[in-house]
Structure formats: C-alpha cells, structure tokens
Amino acid sequence: MKKTGKLIACFIVWVFISIGVFAKDYPVSGFGAKNDGRTLNTAIVQGAIDFITANGGGRLVFDSGVYIMGSVYLKSNVTLHLKKGAELRSSGNGLDFVKDPYIGWMSMIFALKQDNIGITGDGMIDGMGFTTALCMLEYARKGFLVDAMSYDRAKEDNRPVNIYFRECNNVTITGIKLKDPANWNQVYDQCKNVYVDSITVDCKSYWNNDGIDIVDCDGVVIKNSYFDAADDIICFKSHDATKICQNVVVENCSGRSSANGIKFGTLSRGGFRNFKITNVTIFDTYRSAITLQSVDGGIVENILIDGVKSYNTGNVIFLRIGDRYKPLNDGKASILKDVIIKNVYAEVPLSKPDSGYSYEGPVEDLPRNISPSAIVGLPDWRIENVTLSNIEIVYPGGGNPYYAKRGTSKEELESIPEMPFAYPEFSQFKELPAWGFYVRHADNITFDNVILRAKEADYRPAIVVDDAKDLKLQKMTITEPAAKNKKQTILNNVTQKKK
Amino acid sequence: MINYVKQLQILILALGLSIPLFAKDYPAASFGAKNDGVTLNTSVIQSAIDFISENGGGRLVFAPGVYLAGSLYIKSDVTLHLEEGAELKGSANPFDYVQDKHIGWMSFIFSVKQKNIGITGPGVINGNGFTVATNMVSYIQRGLVTDALSYDRPDAANRPTNIYFRECEKVLVAEGTQKDPACWNFVVDQCTDVMIDRIKIDSKAYWNNDGIDIVDCERVVIKDSYIDASDDAICFKSHDASKIGQDVVVDNCTVRSSASGLKFGTVNRGGFRNFKITNLKVIDTYRSAITIQAVDGGLVENILIDGVKSYNTWNAIYLRMGDRWSGDKTSTLNNVVIRNVYAEIPFDKPDAGYRYEGPVEDLPRNISPSSIVGLPDWRIKNVVLSNIEIVYPGGSNPHYAKRGTSKQELESIPEMHQAYPEFSQFKELPAWGFYVRHADNITFDNVKLKIKGSDYRPAIVIDDAKDIDLKNVSIEEPGNKNKKEIIMNNTTKKGGK
Amino acid sequence: MKKYKLFVLLLFVGLSVSANEYNASFFGIKSDGITNNTGSIQKAIDYISEHRGGTLVFYVGRYLTGTIHLKSGVKIRLEEGAILVGASSPYDYNSKSATKALIEADGQSNIGIYGKGVIEGSGNALIKNTNDLLSLGYIRKDSEPALVSLSNCMNVSFTGIHFWNGPYNALVLNGCKTVNLEGLDINGKNIATSAGIVLNGCKWVNLKDLFVEVKKTPLVNLNNQFVTVQNSITSKGISL
Known part of the structure; x- marks a missing residue:
C-alpha cells in the first residue's frame, strides 16, 4: 500500500512535466466566430481546430462573450483557451449535436484518439442542459428521434454531455467552469494522463448531471476543484x-x-x-x-x-x-x-x-x-x-x-x-x-x-x-x-x- | 379642421391633469412576490392587485429583479409601478395565460371595465413571446390546444399580448419598456381618456408584434415614446x-417597423x-x-x-380606400392634411438585419x-x-x-377592392x-420629389381625379430634362386652371 | 359484511376503468422543482378528464404546484422518487372552496392518487408566509389549507403515498362515498400544527395500513357510516 502512494506521487510530477507548451495563440474571432450569443459557431470553431492541428498546434483563444455551439471535435495539439468572460454555450437544440458513432453518446466537445489536448482559462462551458433535454424529449414525442422516453425523459445517449474525450493521451483541463449539461458533465474514457486542476462544476440542470466521470483511465490527477452536481460529483x-x-x-x-x-x-x-x-x-x-x-x-x-x-x-x-x-x-x-x-x-x-x-x-x-x-x-x-x-x-x-x-x-x-x-x-x-x-x-x-x-x-x-x-x-x-x-x-x- | 385641433390641444392638458395621485404604495415583496426570475408570482400579484383595489387603491411597487408571472388583471384604482431594474416577465408556459372570455384573446396583463388604472415606472414588461409562442406550437402539435396552425404558427388568439385594456376609463401608461410579446404588444380597446407617455417598446419577438394598437378609443394621447416593432409600430x-376611434393625439414619437410606422387600419x-x-420620426x-386605410366600411x-x-x-405615404369587409356600409376617407414631411426612400430593404x-x-x-x-x-376626398x-x-429597370x-x-x-x-x-x-x-x-x-438616378417612369401619375390642385410641385431627376414628369388621365384641375 | 364486499368490488371497478396513461412532460410539466406547474397540471387533469379519463404519471422529480382540482376519471400516479411540492405562498391556494387544499375536488368520481411518491406540503414555509401576510393585514384568517380536500366525491382512492410536512390537516373528506385510504404515511413531525385525516359525513371508508405522525389529532371521525380501520397506527404505535 505504501508503495502505491509513492508511485502515485511520482506520477503526479511526471504528468506535470508532460503538459506541453504550445506554440501559438489563435484568436477565434480571426476565424469569424461571433461572441454575440446568437450566431451558431460550430462550423467556424471546427474549422479553426482543424486548421490549428494541421499547422503545428496551438491555443484557440476565446475572448469574453457568448459563443453559441453545437458539437465540435478537439484535435491533437489544440487547446481551447477560454478567457475570463468567455462562454461556450449550447444552442439548446439537440439537432445541433452529433451522436458519435464510436462512442455512442452526444457531446458539445468531443475528442477521439487525440493527443496533447486541453481546455483552459477562466471561462465557462454552459450546456444549457434543461433546455436541450426538454428539446430532445419534444423531438422524441414527435417521433423523429427514436427514444422510449422511459421515466418521462430522453435517454442518456440522446442528451449531450459537455465534454467527452475518449482514448486520448495527455489531457489538461484547468481553471474553467463547467455548467448545466443535459446529461453527465465531463467524461474521460480510456484516456492516459489526465490532469484536472482548479475547475468549478455547477451542474444541476437535469437528470444524470454527474460532476466528472473517469472511465477506465490510467494516470489521472484531480485537484483543487469544486463540484456542485445533481448526480455523483467525482465518479x-x-x-x-x-x-x-x-x-x-x-x-x-x-x-x-x-x-x-x-x-x-x-x-x-x-x-x-x-x-x-x-x-x-x-x-x-x-x-x-x-x-x-x-x-x-x-x-x-x-x-x-x-x-x-x-x-x-x-x-x-x-x-x-x-x-x-x-x-x-x-x-x-x-x-x-x-x-x-x-x-x-x-x-x-x-x-x-x-x-x-x-x-x-x-x-x-x-x-x-x-x-x-x-x-x-x-x-x-x-x-x-x-x-x-x-x-x-x-x-x-x-x-x-x-x-x-x-x-x-x-x-x-x-x-x-x-x-x-x-x-x-x-x-x-x-x-x-x-x-x-x-x-x-x-x-x-x-x-x-x-x-x-x-x-x-x-x-x-x-x-x-x-x-x-x-x-x-x-x-x-x-x-x-x-x-x-x-x-x-x-x-x-x-x-x-x-x- | 382648426376646431378639432384646438380641442385636441386641450385634451393633452386635460389628460395630464386627470392623472390621479395615489394614496398609497405597496411593495410587491410584502405580498410575497419573488424577484428571482423562477418563482411564478401570478397568484401573489393578482391577490395584491385585488387587495389594493378593494382598499382604496394605490401603487403596487416592484423593486429591481425579475418577477415571473402568467396572466394578471389590473383592477380599478391600481397602478403597477416598476422601478428601474424591475422586470415583469411572462411565464414560458402558455397554460399560465388566460384567454379572456369577453375579449377572446390571451394577454399577460389585462384590464377589463376598470377605472383609473396604470402602469408606470422605468421597469420592463417582458412577454417572453418567442418562447411562449414556440411552446404553444408544441402544445398544438400534441393536440392539447386546438388551432389550425396556419402559416405554421398559432392563431393570434392563442398567443398572449403584453397588455390588453378593454373598456377602461382613465388609463395611464408611462415611462417603462415593453418588450417581446407573442402577439400584439399593447392594445387599448374601447377605452376613454388614455395617456401613454415616455414609453419604449421593443416588440420583435414573433409575428404580429405590433407596437401600440389603439382600437375604438376616445381621447388618447401618445407622446414622447419610442417604438421598435416587427409589425406596425403605432396602429x-x-x-x-358601431364605434369610432376619435380625439387622438400622437406627439414627438419615433418609430421603427418591419411593417408600417403609423397606420390607420387594417381593420376599420x-x-x-x-x-x-x-x-413623428420613422426609421x-x-x-x-x-x-391611412378605409377598407371595411368605416369612416x-x-x-x-x-x-x-x-x-x-420604403414608402412614405399610402392612402387607400377598399371594400374588404364593408358589408353594406360605405368606406369614406375624407379631410386629411399631411404637411411638413421629409422622407428618404432607400434602394435596399430598409429593415434588413432586424428580427x-x-x-x-x-x-x-x-x-x-x-400613393x-x-x-x-x-x-x-379633400387631401392636402x-x-x-x-x-x-x-x-428602376423596365426589363x-x-x-x-x-x-390603356x-x-x-x-x-x-377586396x-x-x-x-x-x-x-x-x-x-x-x-x-x-x-x-x-x-x-x-x-x-418636392427628388430621385437620385433616372427612372423609366414619370414622377407623378394621376388617373381619374377631380379638382386636382398642383401648386409649387418641383421634380428633380438627373439627366432627364425634357421628360414629362406629370401624367394625368381623366383628371380635372381645381378651378379649371 | 356483505356491504363491505360490495364496496371492495366497487373500488375494484372504479380503479380499473381508466386505461390511458399520460406522462407529465406531455403537458409541459417540469421536474426541476422550481417551475410552478399549476397551469400545466390543471390542464393535464382537465384534458384527461375530457378524454375518457386516465392516469397522469409523474416519474422521479420535484413538481412544484399551487392548488389543483381533480376531475372525474383522473388518477395521478406518483412513481417512487416523484414529489408533488406545494407552493409556499398562501396566495397559491386560491380556490374559493370552504376547505382549501393543495389538491381539491368537489363532486367528482373515480379519482385518486397512488404510487410510492410524496406529496410535500412545504408546511413551515407556508405557515411563515401566511403569518407575515396576516400581520400586514393583507389577508384575513381563512381556512387552513389541507394537503387534500375532497367534498362529495365518489370512488376515491389514495394508496401508498407519503404525505409530508402538511401545514395543517393531511386529508379532509366531506360527504364522500366509497373511499379507500391504504398504505399512507402521513408525516408532520416537523410542523407544530400538523394533523392527520378528517372524515366528516362519509360513507363506506376503508383505512388500512396507515402510519400517522402528526402534532395534532391523527384522525377525526365524525358522522360517518361504515368506516373500517385496519392495522393503522400513530408514531407511538397506538391504533387510530
């Protein structure tokens, strides 16, 4: 048992060292993203991520303002950096979100088999979970979304989480506030070296609002963080x-x-x-x-x-x-x-x-x-x-x-x-x-x-x-x-x- | 003409004086109203209004914060006073609104057959109309509300207005902002002695978002107000x-609309x-x-x-007689003076970018x-x-x-005509x-009619008119010196000139 | 004894009539505990009653409401974890009836609430708000709202439900016929004025497996005919 403690202490130091220093900052407004709280920025933000990953990596920087979002995929060597007052806000329309065929769930920010990725800064991610969940229930009721609606709600895989990273290496989540998903909040699934520091979670907007879910990961640090969740907080x-x-x-x-x-x-x-x-x-x-x-x-x-x-x-x-x-x-x-x-x-x-x-x-x-x-x-x-x-x-x-x-x-x-x-x-x-x-x-x-x-x-x-x-x-x-x-x-x- | 203008000037003064000073202020919070934006305050506010009305009248005062509510009825001798930062916000749930049996429409704030009522103070009335209307669409699609959903939207009767006053006397609405109804914004119907003063309207949340509708009222003043509406601004x-709207003054208002700025009609x-x-300023x-439209047998x-x-x-002046719903009545449109007008017409859609x-x-x-x-x-007849x-x-392009x-x-x-x-x-x-x-x-x-580029058409066409009088008409069109700018067909000039 | 058998049969028939089930969210009812659902719940009851009756089902969640009126042929099922939460302003109990309540019915038949869920009276908050308004003179001393008040109803059934923190009486039944109250847990131990069940002028009432923990009278039994009480106790283990 003592051995375990020592091993883990070494591992923390190692995770720290492995956090990459990124080459370049790209303001998201440079790609045409609008912080007006109305414009759906999904395509623009995805375009920016794809550009940065193809050009040596860097941070995609969001200045203060509200950026309406659907699903995007984070790629290797890209960090989303949310400055103070910046908010990535779900559109509230379930049809703006992707159900990833490999993962089987919906998310605002996905990463799948990527390395050296992160979300940092003092900004916020708001899943607008209540609105989105009710929207999906409405679609299910109208019949163009297939869902048994058991417990009078849409089931989990029809309700987006805020973050779902799967099979990624070297993940850094620091400083941000994560709010109101329609389902679990943030999921790190079969990832290696996940470092979560000084985040704030406020997720009480709908059923299954877990704070953080660590699934089959190897090497995880969660520290200095605060969680307020309707479902399990650290799971x-x-x-x-x-x-x-x-x-x-x-x-x-x-x-x-x-x-x-x-x-x-x-x-x-x-x-x-x-x-x-x-x-x-x-x-x-x-x-x-x-x-x-x-x-x-x-x-x-x-x-x-x-x-x-x-x-x-x-x-x-x-x-x-x-x-x-x-x-x-x-x-x-x-x-x-x-x-x-x-x-x-x-x-x-x-x-x-x-x-x-x-x-x-x-x-x-x-x-x-x-x-x-x-x-x-x-x-x-x-x-x-x-x-x-x-x-x-x-x-x-x-x-x-x-x-x-x-x-x-x-x-x-x-x-x-x-x-x-x-x-x-x-x-x-x-x-x-x-x-x-x-x-x-x-x-x-x-x-x-x-x-x-x-x-x-x-x-x-x-x-x-x-x-x-x-x-x-x-x-x-x-x-x-x-x-x-x-x-x-x-x-x-x-x-x-x-x- | 001069006679009634004088009378109207007296009216402004008289209405100004008739605004009562209320005996007492009651804080809404003291009745238990919550300004948290989530508590539904309908019962609390309605009970407060009833209490004040039954106890000598007064103002129900809303301190800063967001007060969520469904349909409310203002009663005699009660004024809702919204302080700076106070917002009366409409519930998102259409089932929280009443379809008044006498009126046949839904509204956030009603008053029916009451005297001496008002809404004052710099706060906001927010109908939350887009959400209410879209939620109503869902209910209709589920079969919970019967509605043909023509044009893929609920009938106007199934969408609450912000304010609907009917058959009230002595009405004061002053200072505040009214925004985002699901239907018309502010309807004053068969009321007398109405003062609307220094209000701001931002009504672009959904279809039929008129600014102010004055229906069959007598003695109305609208002044010093700003109206931005997706449908007609002042209507x-x-x-x-069997009624007639009369003795109405509009002074010093600015309007913006994705329909018409100041409109008489359509229902008339x-x-x-x-x-x-x-x-009046229109932008x-x-x-x-x-x-001005007389199409339903009215005068x-x-x-x-x-x-x-x-x-x-896009258009400065449009006067029209029609025969839409006249039955056996004859529409008349008579004795109109329009003067001191400056208007600029754009080439591109003037309301582009507005909701x-x-x-x-x-x-x-x-x-x-x-026209x-x-x-x-x-x-x-008789337009100056x-x-x-x-x-x-x-x-313009004739191709x-x-x-x-x-x-021909x-x-x-x-x-x-229909x-x-x-x-x-x-x-x-x-x-x-x-x-x-x-x-x-x-x-x-x-x-004076000016045009910035040449047009294939003449400036003025008059067809089938008697006693036309054209004095000091000037027309400026670039590069068309010899063009005949005035065409008359079957027209007689005044005094045989 | 024959009469009772008949009465059990009647109950059975009464319960089995309504087949249609409606989920709460169908009517825009929200489970977040902060949206006041009075308008939607009432619409749901009216709609179901007008459409040959049925059951309004609440799954896990907190459903805030003011006074609602049960209508003939409508059952409410509160699934385990579902809580019907009473609003905390006396103005939300704004019916004109002589005995106010969170849940009222007058002259209705085949009505009831069943399941493992909770009816939460928010008693302390409601009492405090009532006292504040009384001291300001804004309201007059009025009838004290019960959790459930039924007058002149027939075929009434409440089973399995937890009645929590009612400010005053939990259930008041006046002039009702064929009533089944079974497996109810009435808990008002935190409310100084909490009381239990009032039966007045009722006929054919079955009380079974009740647990009543209140500060005032657990059961008032006046002018009733054919009331049976089985296995029903107070928190001190005393039979009702």
Whole structure:
C-alpha cells in the first residue's frame, strides 16, 4: 500500500512535466466566430481546430462573450483557451449535436484518439442542459428521434454531455467552469494522463448531471476543484471488462451532490486499482460521501482515502459487492479488497440534506429510519481487508420502530435480503438493524479508533456485524443518550482477530 | 379642421391633469412576490392587485429583479409601478395565460371595465413571446390546444399580448419598456381618456408584434415614446362598426417597423375621426411611414399629420380606400392634411438585419411611389399635401418590371377592392414619386420629389381625379430634362386652371 | 359484511376503468422543482378528464404546484422518487372552496392518487408566509389549507403515498362515498400544527395500513357510516 502512494506521487510530477507548451495563440474571432450569443459557431470553431492541428498546434483563444455551439471535435495539439468572460454555450437544440458513432453518446466537445489536448482559462462551458433535454424529449414525442422516453425523459445517449474525450493521451483541463449539461458533465474514457486542476462544476440542470466521470483511465490527477452536481460529483467507472481504471489521485477537492460525493461505480466491469484520495470535503449531499461498489465482475483494490470531512450528508461510507449483470460476467467474481479509509469526520442530518437544490435526489426505499454506514458483500463474494481508522460519525438518532423496524435476532439478521442483482445504494436494504455501522459478508475488517455518536436515542444498536471473519474492533467509542446498559455491538456468526 | 385641433390641444392638458395621485404604495415583496426570475408570482400579484383595489387603491411597487408571472388583471384604482431594474416577465408556459372570455384573446396583463388604472415606472414588461409562442406550437402539435396552425404558427388568439385594456376609463401608461410579446404588444380597446407617455417598446419577438394598437378609443394621447416593432409600430384600429376611434393625439414619437410606422387600419369597421399626429420620426421601416386605410366600411375624417421625418423607409405615404369587409356600409376617407414631411426612400430593404423582417412580396416591382388610391365609386376626398419632400433612390429597370402610362395601361391597373391594402399591392405602378387614382380635391402644395438616378417612369401619375390642385410641385431627376414628369388621365384641375 | 364486499368490488371497478396513461412532460410539466406547474397540471387533469379519463404519471422529480382540482376519471400516479411540492405562498391556494387544499375536488368520481411518491406540503414555509401576510393585514384568517380536500366525491382512492410536512390537516373528506385510504404515511413531525385525516359525513371508508405522525389529532371521525380501520397506527404505535 505504501508503495502505491509513492508511485502515485511520482506520477503526479511526471504528468506535470508532460503538459506541453504550445506554440501559438489563435484568436477565434480571426476565424469569424461571433461572441454575440446568437450566431451558431460550430462550423467556424471546427474549422479553426482543424486548421490549428494541421499547422503545428496551438491555443484557440476565446475572448469574453457568448459563443453559441453545437458539437465540435478537439484535435491533437489544440487547446481551447477560454478567457475570463468567455462562454461556450449550447444552442439548446439537440439537432445541433452529433451522436458519435464510436462512442455512442452526444457531446458539445468531443475528442477521439487525440493527443496533447486541453481546455483552459477562466471561462465557462454552459450546456444549457434543461433546455436541450426538454428539446430532445419534444423531438422524441414527435417521433423523429427514436427514444422510449422511459421515466418521462430522453435517454442518456440522446442528451449531450459537455465534454467527452475518449482514448486520448495527455489531457489538461484547468481553471474553467463547467455548467448545466443535459446529461453527465465531463467524461474521460480510456484516456492516459489526465490532469484536472482548479475547475468549478455547477451542474444541476437535469437528470444524470454527474460532476466528472473517469472511465477506465490510467494516470489521472484531480485537484483543487469544486463540484456542485445533481448526480455523483467525482465518479470512477469501468465500462470495459478488459480495462481497468488505475493510478488516480484526488486531492483537495470539495463539493455537494444530490447523489454521492466520491463514487466508484456503478459500472465496474474491469475495475479500479491504485487510488489515493486525500483532503476532500463533502456537504449537502443526499446519498453517500464515499461509496465503493464492485457489482459487475470487476476488481477494486488498493484504495486509500485519507482525510474526509462530510457535513450534512445522508450517508458516510457504503462499500458494496454485488452481482448485477450475472449473464454478462461469465460468472466473473466481483472483488473489493485492500481499502484504507482514515481520518474521517462526518455529520449525518435528520432532514433531507440536499433539500432546496435543483434536481434533488429522489426519496426512495421507504420506510426506513436514518441508515448506517455499511460494508455489505455477498455470502460467496466477500469484501476483504478494509481498515477504518480515526473515524468520527455523528448521527441524529431517533429511529422509530413503529415507522420501520429491523431487529437483531439471528433470524431477523439473516432475513435481510442479499439483493445481489439490485442497483447498489446505501438505502437499498431499507431499514438496517444498526444506527451507526452495518457489516455483512466481509473478512478482515478493522475498526481502529472509531467514534459513533447518536444525538438522540435509537431503538437499534450502534453496530451490527453479521457473517464476518477476522473482525477487529479496537478503541471503539459509542455515545447515545440514555442508553447506559444498551448492548451497542451485536455480532452474529463473527470471528474476531486476535489482538 | 382648426376646431378639432384646438380641442385636441386641450385634451393633452386635460389628460395630464386627470392623472390621479395615489394614496398609497405597496411593495410587491410584502405580498410575497419573488424577484428571482423562477418563482411564478401570478397568484401573489393578482391577490395584491385585488387587495389594493378593494382598499382604496394605490401603487403596487416592484423593486429591481425579475418577477415571473402568467396572466394578471389590473383592477380599478391600481397602478403597477416598476422601478428601474424591475422586470415583469411572462411565464414560458402558455397554460399560465388566460384567454379572456369577453375579449377572446390571451394577454399577460389585462384590464377589463376598470377605472383609473396604470402602469408606470422605468421597469420592463417582458412577454417572453418567442418562447411562449414556440411552446404553444408544441402544445398544438400534441393536440392539447386546438388551432389550425396556419402559416405554421398559432392563431393570434392563442398567443398572449403584453397588455390588453378593454373598456377602461382613465388609463395611464408611462415611462417603462415593453418588450417581446407573442402577439400584439399593447392594445387599448374601447377605452376613454388614455395617456401613454415616455414609453419604449421593443416588440420583435414573433409575428404580429405590433407596437401600440389603439382600437375604438376616445381621447388618447401618445407622446414622447419610442417604438421598435416587427409589425406596425403605432396602429389605429376600429373593430366595432358601431364605434369610432376619435380625439387622438400622437406627439414627438419615433418609430421603427418591419411593417408600417403609423397606420390607420387594417381593420376599420367604425372609423377614425379627429386625429392629430405631430413631430413623428420613422426609421428603418419596411412598408409605409404613414398609411391611412378605409377598407371595411368605416369612416376616416379630420386627420392632421404635421411634421414627419422618415429615413430609410420604403414608402412614405399610402392612402387607400377598399371594400374588404364593408358589408353594406360605405368606406369614406375624407379631410386629411399631411404637411411638413421629409422622407428618404432607400434602394435596399430598409429593415434588413432586424428580427422578424418584413416578408418579401408583390414582386416583381421597382421602388414603389407614395400613393392615394380610392375605388371608382368610393373616392378619397379633400387631401392636402403641403411642404413635402421625398427623396427616391432611382434605379428602376423596365426589363425587370414595367407599367407604362398610356390610357390603356393606366386603366389596366387592377382595382383590387377586396385585397389586403399595402403600398406594394399593385406591384409595379407607373410613377416613381406619387400615384393618385379615384380621388377628388387633392392638393399638392410645395411638394418636392427628388430621385437620385433616372427612372423609366414619370414622377407623378394621376388617373381619374377631380379638382386636382398642383401648386409649387418641383421634380428633380438627373439627366432627364425634357421628360414629362406629370401624367394625368381623366383628371380635372381645381378651378379649371 | 356483505356491504363491505360490495364496496371492495366497487373500488375494484372504479380503479380499473381508466386505461390511458399520460406522462407529465406531455403537458409541459417540469421536474426541476422550481417551475410552478399549476397551469400545466390543471390542464393535464382537465384534458384527461375530457378524454375518457386516465392516469397522469409523474416519474422521479420535484413538481412544484399551487392548488389543483381533480376531475372525474383522473388518477395521478406518483412513481417512487416523484414529489408533488406545494407552493409556499398562501396566495397559491386560491380556490374559493370552504376547505382549501393543495389538491381539491368537489363532486367528482373515480379519482385518486397512488404510487410510492410524496406529496410535500412545504408546511413551515407556508405557515411563515401566511403569518407575515396576516400581520400586514393583507389577508384575513381563512381556512387552513389541507394537503387534500375532497367534498362529495365518489370512488376515491389514495394508496401508498407519503404525505409530508402538511401545514395543517393531511386529508379532509366531506360527504364522500366509497373511499379507500391504504398504505399512507402521513408525516408532520416537523410542523407544530400538523394533523392527520378528517372524515366528516362519509360513507363506506376503508383505512388500512396507515402510519400517522402528526402534532395534532391523527384522525377525526365524525358522522360517518361504515368506516373500517385496519392495522393503522400513530408514531407511538397506538391504533387510530
């Protein structure tokens, strides 16, 4: 594990060095682009990119003003540089956007198999997602766009993202603000050496507004950035069972979400390896601050999460193994192991943490009282080697058994459904039998200096562990009002590690 | 003539004095109105209006910010006051608007049968019309609203105007900006004692975006205002054959239009009487600077237009009698004085580049002249044109379009008595400066017609007219010294001169 | 007992009539939680009622609205994650009826709301705004808006829905016949004036699997005939 940390540190330095210094600046107005907020500049900007890439590369510079855009493709050795006050704004008309046949999705800015590309500056990219998404729904309804309109919306591949880079090397995204896509916001898919620094994300305009999606990439730095997203904010995915997402550093980032803060998954076919996440602050977040999900036959290993502050967030930690796409996985086992989570302080509220934000997270899996943090594997596919150290979580307590109840008898514990095929979410099991931490089908789990506080009495114990080998609980602190003699730790079918 | 002009001068003064001083100001925010541009304030603002109306009247004051709302009804003794930076913005959703049962149209702001109402202050009324109209198209296409969608747009009755006042007394609209309705902008219909003062209109969001429509009103003043509209800028209409629009003053206004600048008509069932238009400036206007139309059996009389500057406008003056929807009534157009006019006609389309440009039509034709065109039996009478200067661009080409001046050619010009009246309706006309037909007692006094390049047509053609008086008519056309610039057919001069 | 069997049969018939489903967005209803959808939702209900009835379906999202009026033959289905959010100004509850509500109906039949979704009353904000306007003298003390108020309706069914943060009563039913309230979760624990269900002058009412957590009376049962209550409790576990 130590080795991983060192390797990653070297890699950051290397990424820095590899950022190219470009030869030349080209003002986009020189190509005839108009910043009037009306003229559709797609063809002009594409012409400019093609010219620059064919002539030794350089920066295409946007002065302040609003540039209306459809889809463009960024090419090798070209950086889009958005000066302060410059805005690339979607036309809002879905027909101005391309669905890339190779990727299968729509985007405002694509790059496909290009090297040394970037988007920099203090300007903004605004996907006008709400308008565009409703426009596509309207086209679907009129029948000239084929879409099942399930959930009363156009599906993802008919809604453009802001940025989709696929199979690119040396990608630099710095300084810019990314706003309101119709779908995910920015996707880096099978890219090598991606450097994201000091960006601001404000994407709450429509469903699936993730902040940033890193898919099967090798060598990624995300730092000093701020995210406010309706869906997951920093999300690692693995779409391809033959790939793996690896060597990733996240540091000094903060944000909020109406889904999860830092998420590994949901799609996790190949897997995730060698991640170091330090110094993140998550607030006003509907689901989990941190969630690691291995539900599609992938491998998740060597994950270090060090330094998390989580305020007003519905759930703190949720680790899950599942078996979602059994037929597609050829029986490949999902693996989740070697995880360290340390130095975490978290406060869980009683009321909905993302209340009042646009596109609030959906109320679901009712009835249940406030859910605990959880580590839940499957009977045969077990979560292994997880260390939780220096953790403090403050819960509201107040679980009411008349509203929802799950007891701690052997029968009751073992009646909790396994749900191997279900979409993984901290709330999926509805009522869980603990208010603080719930562990099941997990081996070699260490709790070291973990403090769990309930502000009000709860009918449940603080910790329930069911079916675990080599569990280690050391320096545990549990506080709950008026619960002096209450048994706060319930173990069922558990073996403890020798101290 | 002089009599009514004097009366109108008194009217301005009287209306100025009749504006009441309201007892009390109520901040809209105190009723819970939100200026965030997303909260729909319809119920809040309507409740506030009702409350103020029932409690002695006053002003509902909007502090800076954007107030989203659907249809509102102003009630007696209430003025909406929009402070600088305040915007009353129309909801994008057509279902947030009412189609008033009495009026039959939709509007953002209504007032029906109320007294002593107003909209004041420098803020903005924004109808959000393009969005509302296009959303309405979607609803129609889904079958939620019944509409034939002719011309691929909703019927005017399915598109909200910004303001529709009907049968109100004592109306004051002063200072603010009105912009982007989905239909006409500001309609004042069968109202009395109306003062419109220092307003700015920017109405180019969709088709039929008139600026101001004054319909069958009595005692109206429009002054010191600026109007930029994709349809007619200032438009007088008469919808009701039993009514008449009368005692109207327009002073010191500037207009721009992709239709006509100042228009009497098209709908003219009852008529227009006693109008005084002074100090009008018309710019970048696609059709006529001034057009007076009596085509639906109404009466038009005692019209004084004094002081017009018209730049980059495709037609200066167009007077027309027609027989469109007259039934058994006879249209009349009588006693018109137009004086002190300076107009420049461009060669190229004058409204090019504006949103919702006027439609290119009635081709082929060369640049059209000003015209006074009655019908053989319904004749335009008693028109005085004095101190007029019109500068034309020249450049006509008889190979492109030609109308000669022989008796047969002149008399073959179609009468088109049922057609929609427009300066271009006859396509090519046989004069470059002025064309008069079926009109009696027409006086040209100190009229100067200039053309920048030579034209194959004469300057003036008069056909079938009695008592024509041409005094001090000067014509300047380069390189055509011996050309006969005035052609008359079947015409008698005044006093047998 | 025979009567009840008949009543269950009636309910079944009432529910199975409407086959047509309409998605909310078809009527321009927006899921963003900030667009006030009153005009579009009312148009949707009117339209469906005039077109042989059917179901208006809301998928996941927050749908802001003021008072809407249910019409005969129209059901609303709130899918899991869908929230009908009440506007927070009392002026948005502007019906002329004696018992105001976010959702009203008078003299309608075959109506109901079902699904796993939420009706959110925005109670605290609404109460605060009401008090502000009262103190300014802009409004008079008026009837307190319920979440749902039905008068003289027949074949009414509410199932599965969560009623949250209603400022006052959650459901008020006056003079209704053949009513099924089942699997409802009424939660007003954060609202000092929250109350539950009021039944007045109703006939054939079935209350089943209800959970009511409110600060005032959970159930008012006046002048009714044939009311059954099964497995329905307050937050303290007491039967209704």
